[in-house]
Amino acid sequence: MELSLLLIKGLIIFAVFGITLLIATYSTYAERKVAAFIQDRVGPNRAGPFGLAQPLADAVKLFFKEEFVPANANKFLFIAGPSLAMLTACMSSAVIPFGGTLIIGGEAIHLQAIEVNIGILYVFGIVALGVYGIMIGGWASNNKFSLLGAIRAASQNISYELAMGMSIIALLLVTGTLSMRDIAAQQGQELFGISGLNWNIFYQPVGFLIFIICAFAETNRVPFDLPECETELVGGYHTEYSSMGMGLYLFAEYVNIFVASAVMATLYFGGYNFPFMHQLGLPHNVVTILGTVVLFAKIFFFIFFFMWVRWTLPRFRYDQLMNLGWKILIPLSILNVIVTGGAILLKAELF
Amino acid sequence: MTGNFFYFLTFLTLFAAIGVVVSKNPVYSVLFMILTFFALTGHYILLNAQFLAAVNFIVYMGAIMVLFLFVIMFLNMREDTEQHKPVLSKIAAAIAGGILFVVMIAALKDVNTQMMQPAVFDSQIGMVENLGKVLFRDYLLPFELASVLFLAAMAGAVMLGKREPGEQNRF
Structure with a gap:
């Protein structure tokens, strides 16, 4: 590989990593502002203009607190534990295509950190690893509440991963590829004569519903935040953590939300494609940059959706959570796979 | 480069696998086992079997080992409460393991370790598409039989776990 190409690749990887961390940082600010808006309050407004320096102030506070390790x-x-949680959270944004191709000097540059031909499986594997951070941290604390939180996290993640995998299988039947880049590119085709509107949500609405519910469960967000349910478990798996250990767990959650939003936007909502993208007659590079902006708008909408739900819905009871996962979502997702397969066969037969 | 990577992975695999056996704390054993599977995933990638690597990663590291860890955390075994096994069973285990080792060596001794032939080498052989074609075309019956086996195991587990009529919750 040429040196310049290697340099560009490195720059893109660095940029993706930086953007992931930046968005996660400002998600903490956005969360508090959204909460304030929904509860008719002002929210953080002391640090910097509109409180924009609040995440920095929080980070400084966390860094200077005592890093306490319980005696036993x-x-x-x-x-x-927290290091692993953060590591796995940061790994998964590598395969998400953040845009099409930029053509500079006759060379096409993909706005994606790494291209794996099994991109979805990669994301899925990293998400499956994420639970180890919580489990190890919860167990190592030597505290009953932490252990219960860790065990809840493990059983919840295992249960919802099944339904999530099934909903992805139905999506794969439609797309016929496991590569995130190809899935994103496919959605730029024409639908009813409008280019860039061939989004998978129109083919897989039930699959998307299952996927988003499972994404909430996998990121341990309300209404599925049973592992850190403070009414029952004090603080759940991070009861004993202080300082940056606590900070890493909190931060990993926001990184996970960002990645889940990006995956949902890429798989179901057209990725970097937007309606009329090829009919506007704009140059290729402008379309690509507009597409990246549109993708980030979609991601921000989903992050907002996560927060919106958090301040709207109450928490599930634990048996309700398990019933929803095993008795409703898994049968529904299997039915979705069968119906999708049947529809594809029928389409091949009739048209 | 690839050769060095292979030696590194092999070292990691053996180190973690020995760690599984010698760890006093069962939680450490499980964590070492996760590391073993991680290194094996790397071996699959070196063998050009990307799909198998991903599935090994998701199924073994992501699901089965979580369940292992889950159960062991529930048991919450400690070094001081662990029973010491009798000497006789230790000797029996050593002999059984040694015999297995001898059998493995005997089986692998005459293996044909021919070099890769560039003329017939297909780098795409491990891709999902090719694997799917082989599984669903050439080995359809064994593949389906294996899934029936899984279904039977699943039904058995549900049968065992089902509450009998009139049975109370015991905890």
């Missing part, structure tokens, strides 16, 4: 905790695993 397993020291190594106690520190490994």
